Amino acid sequence: MSFAKLDETGRKLEALEHALAILGADEATHMAVGGGEKRAEALSTLAGMYHRQATAPEIADWIAAAEGESLNDEQRAALVEFRRQYTNLTCLPAEFVERQTKARLRAEQLWRDLRAKNDWSGFLPALAGIVDLAREEAALRAGALGIDPYDALMEQYDPGNRAAEIAPIFEELKTFLRDFVPKALAAQEERLAKTPMRPLSGPYAQDKQRELGLAMMTAVGFDLTHGSLSVSHHPFCGGVPSDVRITTRYKTSDFLSALMGVLHETGHALYEQNLPKQWSHWPLGKARGMAMHESQSLFVEMQLARNPAFWRWALPIVERHLGEDWNVPDILAHVLHVERGLIRVEADEVTYPLHVILRFELEQDLIAGRIEAADIPEAWDAKMRDYLGLSTLDNFQDGPMQDVHWPGGAFGYFPSYTLGAMFAAQQAAALRRDHPAFDEDIAEGRFEAINDWRREKIWSQGSRWSTPDLLQRATGERLNAAYFIDHLKARYAG
Amino acid sequence: MSFAKLDETGRKLEALEHALAILGADEATHMAVGGGEKRAEALSTLAGMYHRQATAPEIADWIAAAEGESLNDEQRAALVEFRRQYTNLTCLPAEFVERQTKARLRAEQLWRDLRAKNDWSGFLPALAGIVDLAREEAALRAGALGIDPYDALMEQYDPGNRAAEIAPIFEELKTFLRDFVPKALAAQEERLAKTPMRPLSGPYAQDKQRELGLAMMTAVGFDLTHGSLSVSHHPFCGGVPSDVRITTRYKTSDFLSALMGVLHETGHALYEQNLPKQWSHWPLGKARGMAMHESQSLFVEMQLARNPAFWRWALPIVERHLGEDWNVPDILAHVLHVERGLIRVEADEVTYPLHVILRFELEQDLIAGRIEAADIPEAWDAKMRDYLGLSTLDNFQDGPMQDVHWPGGAFGYFPSYTLGAMFAAQQAAALRRDHPAFDEDIAEGRFEAINDWRREKIWSQGSRWSTPDLLQRATGERLNAAYFIDHLKARYAG
Numbered sequence: 001m002s003f004a005k006l007d008e009t010g011r012k013l014e015a016l017e018h019a020l021a022i023l024g025a026d027e028a029t030h031m032a033v034g035g036g037e038k039r040a041e042a043l044s045t046l047a048g049m050y051h052r053q054a055t056a057p058e059i060a061d062w063i064a065a066a067e068g069e070s071l072n073d074e075q076r077a078a079l080v081e082f083r084r085q086y087t088n089l090t091c092l093p094a095e096f097v098e099r100q101t102k103a104r105l106r107a108e109q110l111w112r113d114l115r116a117k118n119d120w121s122g123f124l125p126a127l128a129g130i131v132d133l134a135r136e137e138a139a140l141r142a143g144a145l146g147i148d149p150y151d152a153l154m155e156q157y158d159p160g161n162r163a164a165e166i167a168p169i170f171e172e173l174k175t176f177l178r179d180f181v182p183k184a185l186a187a188q189e190e191r192l193a194k195t196p197m198r199p200l201s202g203p204y205a206q207d208k209q210r211e212l213g214l215a216m217m218t219a220v221g222f223d224l225t226h227g228s229l230s231v232s233h234h235p236f237c238g239g240v241p242s243d244v245r246i247t248t249r250y251k252t253s254d255f256l257s258a259l260m261g262v263l264h265e266t267g268h269a270l271y272e273q274n275l276p277k278q279w280s281h282w283p284l285g286k287a288r289g290m291a292m293h294e295s296q297s298l299f300v301e302m303q304l305a306r307n308p309a310f311w312r313w314a315l316p317i318v319e320r321h322l323g324e325d326w327n328v329p330d331i332l333a334h335v336l337h338v339e340r341g342l343i344r345v346e347a348d349e350v351t352y353p354l355h356v357i358l359r360f361e362l363e364q365d366l367i368a369g370r371i372e373a374a375d376i377p378e379a380w381d382a383k384m385r386d387y388l389g390l391s392t393l394d395n396f397q398d399g400p401m402q403d404v405h406w407p408g409g410a411f412g413y414f415p416s417y418t419l420g421a422m423f424a425a426q427q428a429a430a431l432r433r434d435h436p437a438f439d440e441d442i443a444e445g446r447f448e449a450i451n452d453w454r455r456e457k458i459w460s461q462g463s464r465w466s467t468p469d470l471l472q473r474a475t476g477e478r479l480n481a482a483y484f485i486d487h488l489k490a491r492y493a494g
Numbered sequence: 495m496s497f498a499k500l501d502e503t504g505r506k507l508e509a510l511e512h513a514l515a516i517l518g519a520d521e522a523t524h525m526a527v528g529g530g531e532k533r534a535e536a537l538s539t540l541a542g543m544y545h546r547q548a549t550a551p552e553i554a555d556w557i558a559a560a561e562g563e564s565l566n567d568e569q570r571a572a573l574v575e576f577r578r579q580y581t582n583l584t585c586l587p588a589e590f591v592e593r594q595t596k597a598r599l600r601a602e603q604l605w606r607d608l609r610a611k612n613d614w615s616g617f618l619p620a621l622a623g624i625v626d627l628a629r630e631e632a633a634l635r636a637g638a639l640g641i642d643p644y645d646a647l648m649e650q651y652d653p654g655n656r657a658a659e660i661a662p663i664f665e666e667l668k669t670f671l672r673d674f675v676p677k678a679l680a681a682q683e684e685r686l687a688k689t690p691m692r693p694l695s696g697p698y699a700q701d702k703q704r705e706l707g708l709a710m711m712t713a714v715g716f717d718l719t720h721g722s723l724s725v726s727h728h729p730f731c732g733g734v735p736s737d738v739r740i741t742t743r744y745k746t747s748d749f750l751s752a753l754m755g756v757l758h759e760t761g762h763a764l765y766e767q768n769l770p771k772q773w774s775h776w777p778l779g780k781a782r783g784m785a786m787h788e789s790q791s792l793f794v795e796m797q798l799a800r801n802p803a804f805w806r807w808a809l810p811i812v813e814r815h816l817g818e819d820w821n822v823p824d825i826l827a828h829v830l831h832v833e834r835g836l837i838r839v840e841a842d843e844v845t846y847p848l849h850v851i852l853r854f855e856l857e858q859d860l861i862a863g864r865i866e867a868a869d870i871p872e873a874w875d876a877k878m879r880d881y882l883g884l885s886t887l888d889n890f891q892d893g894p895m896q897d898v899h900w901p902g903g904a905f906g907y908f909p910s911y912t913l914g915a916m917f918a919a920q921q922a923a924a925l926r927r928d929h930p931a932f933d934e935d936i937a938e939g940r941f942e943a944i945n946d947w948r949r950e951k952i953w954s955q956g957s958r959w960s961t962p963d964l965l966q967r968a969t970g971e972r973l974n975a976a977y978f979i980d981h982l983k984a985r986y987a988g
Contacts (some may be wrong), residue, residue: 039736227526
């Protein structure tokens with residue numbers, strides 16, 4: 001039976017994924033500094049084995065033959081995802097992948113070097129090459145999938161996402177935010193004029209911050225029998241569903257930075273830990289995609305942990321671990337601080353979407369050939385002035401050179417961040433309808449009912465539905481900007 | 495060119511070995527407790543991939559063809575080890591391996607359960623099955639290699655070791671020790687009558703013990719840019735040469751237990767860290783075998799760290815970390831304590847060889863069919879009375895049920911422990927001849943010249959020579975019991 005052969009292949013691929021995931025997490029957390037070269041060799045060889053086994057020509061035959069076999073519902077759903085994975089992995093010719101991999105590695109190296117030097121003109125030729133390759137990739141993927149080129153790029157990260165649906169929603173959000181950011185800032189000014197910000201004092205010992213992080217992440221639902229918390233230079237959520245590795249980094253002057261990071265990664269981890277275990281060796285058993293994954297991390301960070309209700313419960317715990325004597329309004333001034341800035345990764349939830357929408361618009365123009373790489377700085381500056389009132393002219397390192405995504409060739413990824421934030425707000429609104437005690441639960445540190453809803457609606461579904469269909473099934477409607485806008489208004493309008 | 499294909503296969507196998515080694519070390523140190531089932535699945539699938547690739551029939555053709563190719567000395571040496579690895583992996587039929595693997599897993603499980611219950615008769619049928627399989631394996635290996643059955647078992651662990659050479663040397667050592675153990679104990683009694691033992695006080699905080707361990711292991715030569723120290727239930731040296739993972743466990747009442755363990759594992763680690771890097775993807779680049787590996791750990795533990803000279807240098811460091819106020823004779827009373835006991839793994843360097851020789855003798859009798867599994871307890875008791883004056887009659891858990899080796903089917907491994915101790919003594923004697931400042935260096939914490947000798951003579955040689963040839967090239971002669979006997983006399987005769 002052909003489905004059985006796919007099932008068997010899935011088990012082999014799961015073992016290689018397990019090795020790649022744990023070796024990857026280990027590299028960032030426990031590897032000796034001199035172990036990198038051999039680790040890179042091993043990872044690259046194992047990734048090659050994975051690719052060879054996942055793209056073997058007989059898999060196409062098995063998929064085709066399995067379509068005609070008598071399968072149950074789960075198996076049929078699994079087959080759809082086997083096909084999607086196979087198409088995604090095989091729609092680019094090996095010659096192209098090789099060319100692109102080399103160009104990406106070279107552009108990323110250059111980027112690391114030249115960003116620090118603010119050297120746009122040195123970087124431009126490499127970026128122009130990457131843009132050409134991205135257009136070529138988009139055309140190849142579009143041909144294989146029968147969808148538009150930019151959609152075909154997004155499809156890798158979020159199956160079913162289409163620019164035609166997202167663009168008007170982002171337009172609505174942008175229009176709202178251009179008006180709302182100044183209002184939120186004014187409201188903040190007014191609050192701070194009455195009650196000045198009380199700075200975090202510190203120092204906060206690393207081991208105490210770690211204990212606090214562990215206490216909060218387990219309270220929110222992280223299962224420490226299937227995961228752990230370590231330190232790494234860049235926080236991440238990695239590992240495998242049976243052993244999820246999340247990391248943070250600690251500043252002794254600011255416990256909120258690590259704590260909010262831990263809670264964000266806990267959101268990712270909850271998705272991984274609660275995926276359907278019986279499907280773990282099928283593509284069907286994986287999390288749906290980047291936007292949905294980000295919605296889970298942002299659900300914990302934004303809908304739970306930056307919710308004022310959360311701090312009525314959390315503050316005594318923080319005080320128990322760090323010995324500080326805070327009150328809720330003081331801590332909220334930090335947790336909900338809004339600030340216009342040049343850097344996306346440092347942005348708060350109010351200004352962040354404008355950074356993403358800027359990139360989404362430029363990416364579409366680049367892929368469609370309406371602009372060239374050389375036009376980016378001017379277009380970037382114009383949009384930054386328009387959306388956030390900030391200029392990045394001649395400041396490339398804090399402008400179009402700030403992200404690794406484009407040098408790394410990851411076009412179509414940026415929208416996932418803001419879609420995640422919007423999905424999370426829409427999920428929270430649906431949850432509040434189904435479970436009116438939502439904020440009361442949070443204020444008392446009760447996350448069972450909230451997590452039960454999320455497990456049923458999102459986590460347990462694996463990759464059974466496309467991204468928009470999963471959102472619709474969970475919340476009762478397609479993506480609607482109103483939920484995120486209402487969320488921001490309620491929290492920041494003052 | 496066929497050699498090039500072997501070389502390429504070697505790189506793939508190295509990547510899989512890397513994954514298996516790091517995943518194995520991670521399992522014992524950093525894995526979440528609930529991650530074990532999926533980890534076991536991944537390890538077993540990856541081990542299967544390794545076995546399939548390492549035993550592919552075309553490898554036999556490549557080896558044969560490469561014999562006729564124009565190769566340099568290194569490549570020719572590599573080819574010998576490619577052949578040895580291939581023969582070792584393919585000389586047992588798949589049907590036999592499957593049967594044996596099942597029986598071993600079952601016997602190990604039973605052993606874990608029944609040892610605690612001292613239930614020999616429940617355990618005997620499983621062990622008898624394992625002995626039958628070991629005889630079958632020995633015959634199959636002997637047929638493939640053209641050597642005697644027991645030698646063929648030892649050959650897996652130490653290529654070139656032959657019972658005909660080892661047995662008379664062990665006989666000489668046994669004769670010496672039967673007489674020497676009572677003398678060493680009497681000398682110890684006399685010393686303790688003059689100066690009673692000063693007990694270790696403690697408590698010794700784990701983090702301070704860890705700092706002490708790191709200070710000592712790096713002083714002895716461990717490269718922390720290519721390795722690390724963690725905690726695990728059973729101490730081990732694992733990982734890969736570019737990232738050697740050693741572990742220990744800490745008792746707050748006794749810092750010597752962790753410290754001596756760390757130094758023992760450091761000895762293993764030095765061998766791994768100093769193997770020839772350019773051969774790392776060939777079997778030729780591996781450490782020679784178990785006896786030589788144990789000689790490196792015992793060199794550090796016995797020839798360096800339990801050497802009285804060592805403590806003239808080490809004691810101030812211990813005091814700096816743990817704040818104790820010891821003198822050298824007091825600490826030596828602990829470090830060089832001798833005691834007759836039933837348990838091999840708890841034995842000191844004077845009594846340990848008698849435990850090993852007992853097993854070596856019984857193993858040979860079992861494989862040759864001179865005794866059966868049912869005869870073991872009586873034979874064990876007779877030898878224990880004869881060699882150490884202790885009885886284990888009806889005390890199976892501290893007698894023939896104390897080790898995992900036999901239920902695990904590892905016949906031919908035990909001699910490596912005592913060969914390692916003897917190799918280490920012989921290497922130290924040769925080193926003292928070449929470098930008369932040996933003990934003076936140790937007393938001043940200078941290990942460069944000592945490690946340079948070991949690197950040149952042992953570590954850099956990889957698997958270039960058989961075990962006895964490597965010893966002979968390093969020390970100028972074949973194994974000679976006199977060096978170990980002289981070492982014990984000098985240290986324990988009082």
